[in-house]
Amino acid sequence: MSPRTVLTPYTDLFTVPGTRAFSSAGLLARVPMSTAGLGSVLLVQGESGSYALAGAVAGTLSLCFAVGSPQWARAMDRVGQGPVLRLTAVLSLVIGLAFVAAVVTDAPHWTWFALAALAGLTAANVGSVVRSRWANALARPEQRQTAFAFESVADEVVFVVAPPAVTFLAALIAPPLGFLTGMLIGVVGALVLSRQESTAPPVARRVAGEPRVRTRVLTPGLVAIGITYLAVGTVFGAMDVVVVGFAEHEGRPAAAGVALSAYAAGSLVAGLAYGIARLPGSLATRFLAATVLFAVAAQALLLVGSLPALVVIAFVAGLAIAPVLVSGMSVVESRVPRASLTEGLTWTSTGLTVGLTAGSALAGTAVDEWGAETAFVVPALGAAAAGLLAVAAWLVLRRTPVPAGAPAEAEVGAGEVAA
Structure with a gap:
């Protein structure tokens, strides 16, 4: 090809x-x-x-x-x-x-x-x-x-x-x-x-004299995905801090940029591949599978013992990032009314932002108290939590009907298997 x-x-x-x-x-x-x-x-x-x-x-x-x-x-x-x-x-x-x-x-x-x-x-x-x-x-x-x-x-x-x-x-x-x-x-x-x-x-047009109808955006499904993304965000925030601390401990602070770039490069490669893949299963199932893979891949960070190993492991762990983000956004897009889509997508990103801030703070404390190498447990645990929360989100999504005004999942999911 x-x-x-x-x-x-x-x-x-x-x-x-x-x-x-x-x-x-x-x-x-x-x-x-x-x-x-x-x-x-x-x-x-x-x-x-x-x-x-x-x-x-x-x-x-x-x-x-x-x-x-x-x-x-x-x-x-x-x-x-x-x-x-x-x-x-x-x-x-x-x-x-x-x-x-x-x-x-x-x-x-x-x-x-x-x-x-x-x-x-x-x-x-x-x-x-x-x-x-x-x-x-x-x-x-x-x-x-x-x-x-x-x-x-x-x-x-x-x-x-x-x-x-x-x-x-x-x-x-x-x-x-x-x-x-x-x-x-x-x-x-x-x-x-x-x-x-x-x-x-x-923009949805208002009829003169009629009150504005408040669209419910924060549905249980969207909240479940946002909470899962909060855990994913802690991994991102923790990685920034722990990688810098580990590189400084190894006496090569400039290598932190190489390792973080490898982490982002893995996500970039996976994002390009995921964008053209035609995968089976529902959007919620893809989100679950991608997040569990993300959780498993991040456990390799516990094996980091040198800078070369960190670069390789960071790239491999990064391969699981983009599928989580793309699949989660796709679920949100399928379950939020078109009139409130920008807000729905933003609430999802908010979970990442809050998690990133929390992850940075937790990782900073861990580096000071335990040392940089041991502090890799913070992103590893954050990813594990994301995997567990994704299971809960999947269960919520299965039990939550699609709100009125949102596109049906069969219309959104490429390669969707007909029910």
């Missing part, structure tokens, strides 16, 4: 009018997702000399993003993506500049936390925005699976390329530059994306 034939499902995505434009703009707009936390750590630590303070400020930003982004997504579903994206972009620019100014001028520390909280609360989850556009643009279920896989790969590209670039700017030029660069790229991308109204999901 030629490379052209293998990649045809991906190239076909971009023959649909508008998809190339909104996907490219979305790639830029999501850069702050990978740079805001790291950039704030580098900024605060560079100006104050305190890692503890830097971690606390970055954690505040991340948690407030987890709280605020679903509210912006709900507003997008009600009034349209364009106006909300423009508003959040302007707010992010103003508050981000104020945050940097407060840190650089050594304003009282409470202002740092307040502005970091506002920066998180005013940020939109662009990954969910773009995924909802793909769902709106593509009619065939197998195309949507491929598109969601492509977005997972795009996430990995951003998380591989942007953090090292931000670190380089902050370390070699000036601490504020990393945070500012990521923020400005995101603002430009969001503004460009906001102008592309033709590919935005349509």
Whole structure:
């Protein structure tokens, strides 16, 4: 099979009018997702000399993003993506500049936390925005699976390329530059994306005089997936901390970037493969299988004893990441009414964000108390918990009817076996 034939499902995505434009703009707009936390750590630590303070400020930003982004997504579903994206972009620019100014001028520390909280609360989850556009643009279920896989790969590209670039700017030029660069790229991308109204999901029209009907988004099934994703997020957050700690313990701190890139590369490869695979079984069953595989693969981290072994094991464990993310998003897309799809996808990502913050904190404590090599137990246990929670989520999904207004699973699942 030629490379052209293998990649045809991906190239076909971009023959649909508008998809190339909104996907490219979305790639830029999501850069702050990978740079805001790291950039704030580098900024605060560079100006104050305190890692503890830097971690606390970055954690505040991340948690407030987890709280605020679903509210912006709900507003997008009600009034349209364009106006909300423009508003959040302007707010992010103003508050981000104020945050940097407060840190650089050594304003009282409470202002740092307040502005970091506002920066998180005013940020939109662009990954969910773009995924909802793909769902709106593509009619065939197998195309949507491929598109969601492509977005997972795009996430990995951003998380591989942007953090090292931000670190380089902050370390070699000036601490504020990393945070500012990521923020400005995101603002430009969001503004460009906001102008592309033709590919935005349509907004449900209200009839004059009728009250607005509140669509129930947080169904038991969506909550179950979000909780599972929280456990998955702890693995991601813990890996960042433990890998850095292990590399420093081995006397080669720069190798941490290689290991984390191998972890992301494994996910990238698996994402490309999953996007063109036509798998049997229901969407919920695929999600269960992918998460259990993720749980099993992560246990290999307990075998890490050297940096070469870490790189190999990280790549292998990374192969299980993208299938979990793509299959979970596909389940959500099949069970959330189209009028609330952006919000539903964002709530799912919120679980990852909260888990990532918790995983970083737990892993930091473990590295200090047990040492970096033993601390690999944190991501291993987080993955095991995700596997168990996926079983519970699968049981909930089997017992929960599809809400009115959501596409039937048989319409969404490529290769679905007819009941």
